[in-house]
Amino acid sequence: MNHAHHELYSSAIGAAGTVAVFGHYGRAVLAFPSEAGKAYDWRDNGMVGAVADLIDAGRVKLYCVDSFDASSWSNRQLSLEDRAREHGRYESWILDQVVPFISHDTGGEIITTGASLGAYHALNFALKRADLFPLALCLSGNYDPSTWNAWGDRGEQTYFNNPMDYVGHFGGDHLEWLRSRLSLLLVCGQGQWEDTTGALASTRQLAGLLAEKGIRHELDLWGYDVPHDWHSWRAQLAHHLPRFC
Numbered sequence: 001m002n003h004a005h006h007e008l009y010s011s012a013i014g015a016a017g018t019v020a021v022f023g024h025y026g027r028a029v030l031a032f033p034s035e036a037g038k039a040y041d042w043r044d045n046g047m048v049g050a051v052a053d054l055i056d057a058g059r060v061k062l063y064c065v066d067s068f069d070a071s072s073w074s075n076r077q078l079s080l081e082d083r084a085r086e087h088g089r090y091e092s093w094i095l096d097q098v099v100p101f102i103s104h105d106t107g108g109e110i111i112t113t114g115a116s117l118g119a120y121h122a123l124n125f126a127l128k129r130a131d132l133f134p135l136a137l138c139l140s141g142n143y144d145p146s147t148w149n150a151w152g153d154r155g156e157q158t159y160f161n162n163p164m165d166y167v168g169h170f171g172g173d174h175l176e177w178l179r180s181r182l183s184l185l186l187v188c189g190q191g192q193w194e195d196t197t198g199a200l201a202s203t204r205q206l207a208g209l210l211a212e213k214g215i216r217h218e219l220d221l222w223g224y225d226v227p228h229d230w231h232s233w234r235a236q237l238a239h240h241l242p243r244f245c
Helices: 052-056 080-105 117-128 163-169 172-181 199-213 231-245
Strands: 003-010 013-023 026-033 062-065 112-113 135-139 183-188 217-221
Touching: 003 080, 013 080, 026 080, 026 117, 052 062, 062 080, 080 112, 112 117, 112 231, 117 135, 117 163, 117 183, 163 199, 172 199, 172 231, 183 199, 183 231, 199 217
Parallel strands: 026 062, 026 112, 112 135, 135 183, 183 217
Antiparallel strands: 003 013, 013 062
8 A cells, every 4th residue: 555644734724744644646635633633544554454455546635634633622721712712723724725736646536534623624624615625535523512521701713614504504596505515424422422522413403404404415324333433433434434435
C-alpha cells in the first residue's frame, strides 16, 4: 500500500498540519480523526486496514488529517462562540490547503468521512461546502456543538457550525441545489456509549431534520451490541465505502 506524509502550513493556524495519504489512485476520501486526534489515528486504529482492499485496488485514496479540536471544540476554557471561532481557523486550513492539495493530487470530487467528533466534521464540511464534498459518510456523530460541555452565549460563529441549528433554516434556491447535489450517510450503533455520548439521539434527530428538508440521506442504525468504538467503525466503513468508489 502506497503511503505518504505531507505537512501543509496554514497561516490561519500558524502551524503546519499533517496529511497522511494512503493509496495510489481512486476516489479521494478526506478522513477526520475522532476528538482531538491526529492524522495517523485512522491507521493506528485499523481504519486504513479495514479498507485496504479498496486502497490496493486503486478504488480509494485516503487523506487522513490532523484535528484542531484541542484548540477549538474540546477547549473547555473557551466559550462556545470562541470555540466556533477557533474552528474557523481549522476550516481555513482544510479549504485553503488540504482541498487544493487533494485536487492537485487526485482530482475529482471528495468524500468526507469520520467517526465520533470526526463525523461532525465530515457532515459540517459537506453541508457548508457541498460544491467540494457532495458525499459524507458519518459514523457515530453528535452534531450539536451546543451540547458539548458548552457555556456562554451562542452567536453567529456557533450558528454557522451547528447543523442542528442551520439545517432547519435552509430554503429557496440553496436548498434546491443541496437536494440535487448532496448525499449524507448517517451510521450509528445502538450499543454501549452511543447513548452517553449523545451520538444515537443526535443521529436520529439530524436524520429527521434532513427528511423535513428533503435532503438525500440514509440512516443506518446498527444493533444493540454495536458500541461507540473503533471496531464498530472499522466494520461500518468496510461495509459502506465500497458502494461509493
